Amino acid sequence: MSEQTKISIRDFNFFYAKKEVIRALNLDIRENEILSVFGPANSGTTTLLRALNRMTDLTPGARMEGEILLDGTNIRSPDVNISELRRKVSMVFEVPTPLPMSIFDNVAYGPRLSGVKNRLTLEKIVEESLQMAVLWDEVKDRLHHSAMRLSGGQQQRLCLARILALHPEVILLDRPCSGLDPVSTSKIEESLRHLKEKFTIVIVPHNVQQAGRVSDRAAFLLMGDLIEVGLTAEVFAYPKDKRTSDYITGRFG
């Protein structure tokens, strides 16, 4: 974890169809850290994540105020190329969604979209990405099989490999392990720990324990307000706000 700020969120408000979903959020995300954004349902955790790469543009009725600065540039400015933004800030969704194509084509999909055509280059990218996602050994002999035949855990690691192929700078993960068995979960968490050396990672964990296992810093969001943020160990052991400790200890959920 470096001290450099990768993403800076300033005075951020998010409205969905007139309802305020995120209120006056100020948060810094540091380079090469794993930050978990956690909180009960409907607190705006997923919305915040999706706002970071403007997936929220796809939602009708969504409105935002404030700034989100990526390396100092406001991602909401009209000069920004959205496709490039989404390659730099890439997302893994909650439900593993392989595209209906082969494993190879899934991972190569992103690079192909941005114009990479050379077969050798693509093969190299696919192998690297699958290695980083800790999936290469399991699939290297069947790259041209349909991705739909993989197990749930493998599919999710495929989704991870898919975005790694884009050489992003920031990786967003929205409850990536919900519905996965513990072995797959720990494989993914393991790969995240390696990946943070090269990337900045923001994760919405599917339970509080995962935040504790995996992240360097943790931010607690409750019904759209940022309650507190700090080193995970500190937030969990010595929370400054009663609501944080209540949620972590399971008094409410």
Added chain:
Amino acid sequence: MKMKNFGERIPQSLFFIMALSALTVLALITVFIFIEGVPLIVKVGFFKFIFGMKWAPSQGFYGIFPMIVGTISVTLGAIILGVPVALCCAIFLAEFAPRWLSDIVRPAIQLLAGIPSVVYGFWGLIFIVPLIRNYLGGPGLSILAGSIILAIMILPTVISISEVSLLALSPLLKEGAFALGATQWQTIRSVLVPAAKSGILASIILGIGRAVGETMAVIMVLGNAVALPNSILSPVRTLTTNIGIEMGYASGEHQQALFATGIVLLVIIMILNSLAQYSIKRK
């Protein structure tokens, strides 16, 4: 807020222009048919055209009432003969048929829908017309023959839409009735069919539309007489067969009169379509 690349705008405009094709075509059809037909209706007079009993183009008489009666009687016959059978089939598919059987019957009905109307007409000429002539009298070429053929032709339409309406009902309706001790038939009769009423009605209206618009299937079996029928065994012409028979050699005013008949058909179909839509929306 959303940034659109230049490369995005081109496909969007392209597809928009393509999407206008349906509207453009509809407008063209309406415009051209009306342009050809309206002058004649104006010349002859609206009521003389619609209610005139005499159709004799060579003498300048353009009354289409006999054909209107023809269309109505043939269509009515088709509905009376076809709808009960179609409803039973729809109920069969939705409630009685085991899976393997419905997987056979449904494609069979689709096949029925795909057979060219001329083939139906020919079969009617070979099979049905002699039967009528021999057992019921008259020339055989008759309203009855046309109704039988059309009844068969509207089966797929009425069956498929009615079946969909029945299948779309909540299973709770059936369960509720069974829980009260109703038999399967009682449930169908008093609960399911009334609940699917609007869809079934829409299917019947669309079936009527199909029957009204059909030409080739009936042109060979109706007998071609331009006169008011006096029984279902009488030969008759419909609005559609009138156009079909005479368009080959019509010109000038005569041709315009056929286009005017086309206008009448268009209006009838539009009304039927709106009724069907309304029925579905009333759900």
Added chain:
Amino acid sequence: MGIKVNPRTTQRIAKAVIWSAAVLVLLLLFTIIIYILSKGIPHITWQFLTEIPSDMGKSGGILSAIVGTLAVTIVAVVVATPLGVGTAFYLTEYTRESGVTKVIRFSAESLAGIPSIVYGLFGFIFFVTYLKLGWSILSGGLTLAVMILPTIIRTSEEAIRMVPPMYREVSFSLGGTKWQTMTKVLIPSALPGIATGIILGIGRCVAETAAIILTAGSALQMPTSLFSPARTLAVHFYILASEGISADNAYATAAILIILILLINIGANLLVNRFVAKRR
């Protein structure tokens, strides 16, 4: 209702009636098909398929009708498919429900109900006369294109809507533009459904008679260009049958029509099943 009828009895009667209705329909289908095939297939010879008709169709074959059918069908499909699929894309991908989309949908629905003879009138006055294309394959094909457009729009729209929305999300999140998402994910996924619509359209083209007579004419000779008049199998059959020229040839032509329709239907059903299986 004075008499109390045992509900078990009505159940049995109703069940019998309903099953009979289904049996009746199946019987009708088989009767028609088997009758035509049995009377027609014996007269289908290789010569029949490869010679052109002579003597008003009493002798010779039906080659020109086969070519005519192929030609108008190809014109219709080539014109209607891009327009229909493009419309479907516009309706699903580029707009929210609005006045414009409602109007477009209304137009497509209305077109679906127009009788074929009216399409024939339109084709005659617009393509043959106004655009001066004359009685020709082009006139017939364009008229057919207009007739199958609603079908293609409807099935394509359905097919595209069935593509899981997550695929779009995934494609966008990987930096794809709307156009890339459409061409690389949506079209391939929706292809079986779209193809089904096209096949149903082809079925309509093969079966259509009234509109063709008024627009492509009924010339017996082999068409030489898009501007030549031509007859299709359905038209040829109609003329043979209604003018009593040759019963044998009429049956044979009808048999070929039925076989074609059977193949087309089977093709469409296979595609639909593959479509459904892919979803699993």
